[in-house]
Each structure stands twice: as C-alpha cells, then as structure tokens.
Amino acid sequence: MTTTAKSPAGTTASAAAVPAGTERLGTRGAGGSTLRRRGVGWLGFAPFGVYVLLFLAVPGVVAITSGFFDASGRPTLANFAALGDRTIASNFWSSIWLSAVSAVISAVLGALVCWALSAARPDGLVRAVVDSASSVFAQFGGVMLAFAFIATVGAQTLVQGVVQQLTGFDTSTFLYSVAGLLLPYTYFGVPLMVLSFMPAFDGLRPQWGEAVATLGGTRLDFWRRVGVPVLAPAFFGSLILLFANAFSSYATAAALISQGGIITLAIRQQLTSETIVGVANTAGVLALGMVVIMAVLMTACAALDRRTRRWQR
Template identity: 45%
Template sequence: MTAPLPDTTYVSGRGSGSTAIAAAGRPIAGSRRLSLTWVGLVPFFIYTGLFLFLPTLIIVVGSLTTKDGAFTTANFSGIAQSYLVKAFGASITISAASAAIGAIGGALLAYAVATGNPRGILRRTVTSASGVFAQFGGVTLAFAFIATVGYTGVVYLFLKDHGLDFYPKGVWLYDLPGLILIYTYFQIPLMLIVFLPALDGIRPQWREATESLGGGTWHYWRYVAGPLLAPSFLGCTLLLFANSFSAYATAAALITQGGVIVPLQIANLLTSETGRAAPGLAKSLALAMIVVVLVVTTLYTLLQRRTSQWVR
C-alpha cells in the first residue's frame, strides 16, 4: 500500500463522494433532468420477462383458454380423466415414499455426522459429497441403477449367483418401486444438507440437563430433542417431497413407454399428436404441478422459520 493520501475531498470521503455520485444520477431537486439510472436494470427485466414471466403467463393463460382463445375451465376438468388422476396418484405416492425414506436415511446420516468431530475430514467429505450427489439426477442416475440392479447389473448378477433373486416376479426397477429406490439416491444427500444445521443446533447441555433431572435416552428424545427437531424434520421432508415431485429426467430415461407419473404425462402431451390437439391440457397439468410445489415449499419455509428461532 502507498502512503495515505493527502486529505482531499477524494479520500475524505464516503460522505462527499457518495453524494456527488448519487447526484450525478439522480434528478437534482428543482431541475427537470430525468433520471436514467433505471436503464441499468432494463436488460435483466427484459430477459426475465421474456424467459421466466412470459412462459409462466403462457401456462396460466393457456390453461384457461380453448384452442381458439375463448375462456374455459375444461382443461382443468381434463385432469379428472382416469389416466391423469392415476398419474397424480403415482406421482404423490413416489414423492411421499422417497421423501419418507430419504428423510429418515438423511436424518440418520446427519446424526452420524453431527455426533462426530465438527472440524473433521469425515464431516467435510460427507457434506461436500452430499452437495454433489444431491445435484445428481437424470439419465446418468438411471443408467447407474440399471448397471447396478438392472437385469444385467453387477449387483443383481452377483446376488443371483449366490441364491438371492430379488426379481422373482419380474423386474420392478422400471416401475414405481424402482423410481422410489432411485430417487432416494438424491433425496438422502439433500436431507443431510437441509437437516444438518438443525441437528448442529442441538446442544449437549440439553442432554446433560435431562440426565441431571433423572431422564434417560427415551425421555431426552421424546420430550427434548424430538419436539425441537420435529418442525425442521417435517419441513425438510416436505422439501424432499417437492423435489421428487418435480423430477422428470430420471424417470424419462428409465421409463421409455407410457406416462406413469405427471411429469411424463406432460412430456407425452408436449410431444404427441393428442397433445397438440389439446394444448391446454399440458398447461393445466403444468399449472397444477406448480401449485402443488408452491404450497409444499411455502409450508417448508414456514416450518424452517420456526426452527430458525432456536438454531444459533
């Protein structure tokens, strides 16, 4: 660094400098100069307007209009068709099951991490790896499981040679149970990431306090740690639900025929002739998905806010 500059207006300051710069951009009181500072924001708003808000608007408007542009609610009653209701049921089942398994697995992993050395290499590795695995999905993830427990997968073949055939009634990997299994692969790491801060907030003193009052392990979890962690656990489970509810790529790579879950139905409608004949239906399905995810995320945010009252 050079020697301190002489005390001129340049350095003295924050005050004078900022007013001078601000005055350059803002209309001076009494003058009629127009402010042009907002121009700097135009590119951002134009871009997000065109590629974020316009698509959303297209979905909302499209789901409420017929092909000719007249108002209708028929697209939403279209969701009541049995195959779409079934897809929604399957989507909810898969999301709930993979969220529950992921939440329990992730919470156990988080507990195993939280009880270890807070600055240890193990913790750093597990959290970093979770960050990576929670991002993992799509075609590659589907392939990974096909190569593992598919009909020619290494684990399947190994276990079959040793007398354990887990496909006694045919392969379930390409169906709902398979999707649940595969989704847990990104759900568990996500749970670790979102749940670990709450577990870290639990203080050992609380356990000691329970013990000094004569409580055992059961009492501690039932009356102290359990109630404290419950909102966060529930919130994180909801986040996991929304996460698998909106997943498309993995299922698309795994299931090439038919539309077992809602995202696959939307994809079918977008690419098929029937879909082009009824463009409103895909949009109303998309809107329904957005609403579900929005509701679930809002609940998650509310529950997290409750937790943040005592964490740290």
C-alpha cells in the same frame, strides 16, 4: 469546549463546538454512500433476476395460462375437464405416493446419517467428506443417474444376477416401472436430507444435554423431551422439501419410463402426442395442478422453517 444554546421552545442543548455544517455534511455523505452501495448491490443482482425472469417466471406463466385457451387461442375452460380423466387422476396419485414414499425413506435415512455425523468433529475429515459427497450426489440426476442404475441393477448386470438368484426378484424389469423410481429418487433424496437437516442438528446446544443430566434425566429423556421436539419442525420441513423435489422430478423418470405413469410424464405426452391432436393446452391445466400442490407444500415448509429459526437465533 462546548456551547449551550436555547431552543425556540426554551430547552437547553449542549453540543460540541464543530465547524458549522460539518455534521450535516457528514451525514449526507454517509447516506449517499449507503445509497451507492445499495445501487451496486442491486446491479450485481440484475443478472440473476434476468435469468429467473426469462427461464422461470416467463415459462411458468406461459405454461399455466395456456390451459385457459384452446388450440385456436380463444379463452376456454374446457381444458379443465382433463382433471376428471381417470388416467390423469391416476398419474397424479402415482406422483403423490411415489414422492411421499421416497421422501419418507430418504428423510429417515438422512436423519440417521445426521445423527451419526453429530458425534464427529464439525471441522474433521469425516464431516468434510460427507458434506462434499452429499453436495455432489444431491445434484446427480437426469440421464446420467438413469444410466448409472441401468448399469448397476439393469438386465445382465452382476447385481441383478445376484439378487435374482438369492430372492428370485428381477430388478431389471422393476427399474422401468413407477415403483422402480423409488431407487433413483431415494438416491438423491438422502444426500439432500443431509444437507437440509444437518444445520438443525448443529443447532442443538450441548448445554441442553447437560441441563437434562443435571436434573437427573438420561440420554433417552433428552431426545424424548428436548431433542425430538426441537428438531421436529426442521425434520418435517425437510420432508416436505424432499416430497416437492421428487414430485417435480422429470429427467430421470423420462429416461427410465417411456409410457408415462406420473404427472410430469403425462405433461410431456400432452405436449408431444402424435395420436391425439389439439391437446397441447391441456398440459397447462396439469401444470397448474402441480403449481397448486407445490404452493401448498412451500407454504407449509416456510411456516416450519420460521418455527425452526426461533430457537436457532
């Protein structure tokens, strides 16, 4: 049964005959449930928020702002003169080229792995093994990774002896140089590329290849006109991620190189120097320089990620 009622404006409305106030009460109950669910969700997020605040936000702010004060706690801009030092500039440049080269090598090798995996079944054994291995190797770093390379290509090892006999190249001394960091950086860069770039490969539609074939195109035409342009934003976004990951790496380099050479080790020297007193606050200036570079990289990465998501939806 329905009832018809006149509104004050003279219009007619029809509504189901229900007990008065039932609909309004149900709406209020649904809204209250939604608010309670949101409250519980934010409560579950609280531990992670506290962790980020205590171990990321607060140390980051303290590190950056310390560059604006001297050893006595008085505000100063004198610490920024360190950016003009030739050694500091060299460390920044070494970090940039090391991160760029390792990122390019890792991106190319990782893209080839993704291309090979695209022919495997998504739920097959090969895909599962590669995904699991990539997840492990991408997180394997620090002192453990440094020890693994020392035991593999360090002095008096089998690999070092074979390489030196065949090529005359001494891997044991190369490993402890800035250029030698390319080996461990590429080691964890390739699996990171696989993890970040494989979803874009999975987003390629088989219908696109069929459409190209229907129009008389070849496999090469598909990659040249469809595949590469579609994957380009995701590829360069992953490349930037690899650069940022290598640029901010510290533990592996600290275990292999003791005298610095890259900017993260230069920050350590400023904080722990026993020969030059009163330069600890200069580390804040160097950290600020790294933050500026990372902010530019992450902004570009976010823009490329938004472009990638347009066709993945």
